[in-house]
Amino acid sequence: MAATFFGEVVKAPCRAGTEDEEEEEEGRRETPEDREVRLQLARKREVRLLRRQTKTSLEVSLLEKYPCSKFIIAIGNNAVAFLSSFVMNSGVWEEVGCAKLWNEWCRTTDTTHLSSTEAFCVFYHLKSNPSVFLCQCSCYVAEDQQYQWLEKVFGSCPRRNMQITILTCRHVTDYKTSESTGSLPSPFLRALKTQNFKDSACCPLLEQPNIVHDLPAAVLSYCQVWKIPAILYLCYTDVMKLDLITVEAFKPILSTRSLKGLVKNIPQSTEILKKLMTTNEIQSNIYT
Amino acid sequence: MDVCTFEKVGIRGTNIVVLGVEKKSVAKLQDERTVRKICALDDHVCMAFAGLTADARVVINRARVECQSHKLTVEDPVTVEYITRFIATLKQKYTQSNGRRPFGISALIVGFDDDGISRLYQTDPSGTYHAWKANAIGRSAKTVREFLEKNYTEDAIASDSEAIKLAIKALLEVVQSGGKNIELAIIRRNQPLKMFSAKEVELYVTEIEKEKEEAEKKKSKKSV
Numbered sequence: 001m002a003a004t005f006f007g008e009v010v011k012a013p014c015r016a017g018t019e020d021e022e023e024e025e026e027g028r029r030e031t032p033e034d035r036e037v038r039l040q041l042a043r044k045r046e047v048r049l050l051r052r053q054t055k056t057s058l059e060v061s062l063l064e065k066y067p068c069s070k071f072i073i074a075i076g077n078n079a080v081a082f083l084s085s086f087v088m089n090s091g092v093w094e095e096v097g098c099a100k101l102w103n104e105w106c107r108t109t110d111t112t113h114l115s116s117t118e119a120f121c122v123f124y125h126l127k128s129n130p131s132v133f134l135c136q137c138s139c140y141v142a143e144d145q146q147y148q149w150l151e152k153v154f155g156s157c158p159r160r161n162m163q164i165t166i167l168t169c170r171h172v173t174d175y176k177t178s179e180s181t182g183s184l185p186s187p188f189l190r191a192l193k194t195q196n197f198k199d200s201a202c203c204p205l206l207e208q209p210n211i212v213h214d215l216p217a218a219v220l221s222y223c224q225v226w227k228i229p230a231i232l233y234l235c236y237t238d239v240m241k242l243d244l245i246t247v248e249a250f251k252p253i254l255s256t257r258s259l260k261g262l263v264k265n266i267p268q269s270t271e272i273l274k275k276l277m278t279t280n281e282i283q284s285n286i287y288t
Numbered sequence: 289m290d291v292c293t294f295e296k297v298g299i300r301g302t303n304i305v306v307l308g309v310e311k312k313s314v315a316k317l318q319d320e321r322t323v324r325k326i327c328a329l330d331d332h333v334c335m336a337f338a339g340l341t342a343d344a345r346v347v348i349n350r351a352r353v354e355c356q357s358h359k360l361t362v363e364d365p366v367t368v369e370y371i372t373r374f375i376a377t378l379k380q381k382y383t384q385s386n387g388r389r390p391f392g393i394s395a396l397i398v399g400f401d402d403d404g405i406s407r408l409y410q411t412d413p414s415g416t417y418h419a420w421k422a423n424a425i426g427r428s429a430k431t432v433r434e435f436l437e438k439n440y441t442e443d444a445i446a447s448d449s450e451a452i453k454l455a456i457k458a459l460l461e462v463v464q465s466g467g468k469n470i471e472l473a474i475i476r477r478n479q480p481l482k483m484f485s486a487k488e489v490e491l492y493v494t495e496i497e498k499e500k501e502e503a504e505k506k507k508s509k510k511s512v
Contacts, residue, residue: 185430244464245427274464287293288312288325288341 047101047141047148058097061155062123062133063162066096069131072165072258075215077242078235079167080136082250085273090264093124093134099149103142123153132262137215146218154222160196164223164230165258167250168216172236176210187237187249192220197229202252206234231258244277293338295426296325297458298396299440300408301451304476305398307336308455310426310462311469326473328481330355333368333399334473338425339413340392347391351375368399368407372417380415390414394425400477422454428462435461448476449492456492467493 002012030038049058058065074083099121121139126132141149172186191201192212206212212220216232223230233253237246248270254263263269294310309325328334329351337344354374358366366374375395383390390413397409410425411417422440424432435458445451456470463469470493472484 286340286342288337288339288344 044102045142045145047099047145047152049097049099049152051097052095058152061151062097062153063158064155066125066133067131068133068159068162070163070165070258071133071135072262073135073137073167073216073219075137075166075168077138078169078237078240078246079250080138081242081273081276082167082247083134083136085247085276086251086254086266086269087134087259087262088124089269089272090262092127094127096123096125096133098122099137099152101139101141101145101149103140103145105140105142121149126262141215141218143214146215149215150218150222154226158226158228160226160228162228163197163258164219164228165253166216166219166230166232167235167253168232169235169237169240169246170213171240172238174210175236177207184236187235187239187246189249189252190234190236191231192234193231194220194224194227194229196223196227197231199231199257201231201233202256203233242277244273247273293426294325295424295428295432295459295462296336296338296396297422297424297432297436297455298336298398298408298410298420299422299436299445299451299455299458300398300406300420301445301448302406304448304451304474305400305406305408306451306455307334307396307398307473308459309336309471310459311471313469325471326481326483329371329397330359330365330399331480332365332401332475333371333397334475334481335395335397336425336473337393337395339394343391344393344395347375347378347393347395350378364402367401368397368409369401369419372397372409372411376411376415376417378415379411379413383413383415396423396425399475404477406477422458424458431462432458448474453492453496456489457496460493460496 003009049062050056051058063071072083072087074080101121121135121137121141124134124136126134135153169187172181172184175181175184177184189203190206190210191203192206193201211217212232212234216234220230220232222228233250235246235249237243237249239246253259254266294312296310297306297308299306299308307326311325314320326334326336327348329348333355335348335351337347351371351374355366355371358364358370375397379391382388392413394410394412397411398407400406408420408423409417410420410423422436424436426432436454439454439457443450444454452472452474455472456467459470460466467490468486470489472489472492474482474484476482
């Protein structure tokens with residue numbers, strides 16, 4: 001019961017359910033077919049972490065199996081291109097495993113045989129220092145799969161003595177600011193860090209009321225809850241496809257403690273990046 | 289919406305106006321001649337645009353008709369400022385009408401007026417226009433503009449070849465793979481628009497590279 005503004009008393013809708021629900025419940029009870037469909041869908045959307053050599057699933061989470069002091073995660077094609085050209089070229093990285101998943105955004109129907117050119121999520125570690133991990137994630141991880149991804153990678157009780165760095169991109173139209181959007185120096189970097197991250201960021205922190213979405217947000221929230229020092233570098237860009245200027249916007253991160261020591265030959269990396277761009281260039285005729 | 293516009297540079301010299309554009313690579317089977325970035329609006333005015341090609345086509349057609357209409361009515365060719373104002377007014381109308389969207393192009397309009405003075409104007413989708421001594425539009429316009437601010441001097445624009453070289457140098461700052469991706473057009477006083485062939489552009493690029501090498505040699509000699 002509730003009182004309205006005018007003083008009359010009306011019966012308010014109750015979210016706990018009404019008394020005459022028993023009849024409706026019978027119709028809502030799950031049939032065996034419904035259950036089967038639901039289980040099938042859950043199996044299809046399962047996130048599986050596979051070992052590299054044997055392609056069998058890992059029994060424990062990735063970071064429970066291997067000790068980790070530094071973990072760099074690139075989410076999105078521009079961030080992946082940045083790590084490929086600048087970090088993966090400066091050392092010998094060995095593939096440790098990969099995450100296989102399917103959701104409506106994946107452009108493949110075959111979940112068992114995802115080829116390397118399709119959307120992927122691969123984990124590497126540095127051969128000379130196996131506690132340094134890198135993740136190249138160019139697939140979209142749906143909301144219901146993010147928790148599974150975190151469980152399979154970090155586990156349910158992660159260590160605190162590691163540092164996480166996340167790189168990702170977002171379209172500049174998502175950036176809320178009181179400045180005129182025409183004057184924004186896109187692409188530009190913003191950072192968001194957890195409470196336990198004590199170092200300084202190489203760019204301004206993300207201003208309110210902007211928020212982070214999807215997998216980067218899930219990882220950062222997880223790190224905040226488990227008191228792991230983590231920092232997210234978010235590049236706001238006006239071109240979401242693979243783009244040289246967007247990838248180069250990540251360059252200030254090369255001087256931070258997160259990536260120091262992992263990057264050696266920057267001019268060579270720039271050349272490699274340019275080659276990557278030309279092989280991936282799809283020219284459209286809409287713009288001149 | 290992804291924005292992927294290529295660089296355009298406009299420079300106003302004393303006796304010449306230069307428009308340089310970054311050529312985009314066309315698909316193998318596509319006819320290169322149908323991809324035009326620098327368009328003549330009249331004999332003494334031309335423009336380069338950055339943005340949606342289809343929108344530019346509509347604006348250019350309207351501007352060309354207006355140039356001829358003006359010539360017939362007033363018996364004088366349009367001034368660069370007049371045609372720029374016409375284009376800007378057209379663009380502004382589309383920002384204030386229901387059911388329409390603004391034209392997605394920025395344009396650099398160059399030319400000579402009857403009084404013999406060179407002009408360069410820039411318009412943007414909001415319908416504003418401003419006169420410039422030298423400007424750039426496109427994705428890395430900021431970088432190119434900074435280069436122009438440092439290198440645009442009275443000496444640099446005094447001679448025609450220096451003005452052309454300045455435009456090419458500005459484009460080389462941001463254009464990948466050098467001179468073969470640059471298209472150039474000039475208008476000299478009382479002369480029609482001249483488009484440079486790829487060979488002519490290459491000649492200037494080699495000259496610029498030679499000058500750069502000599503400047504570096506001089507620097508290293510001085511430091512020794």
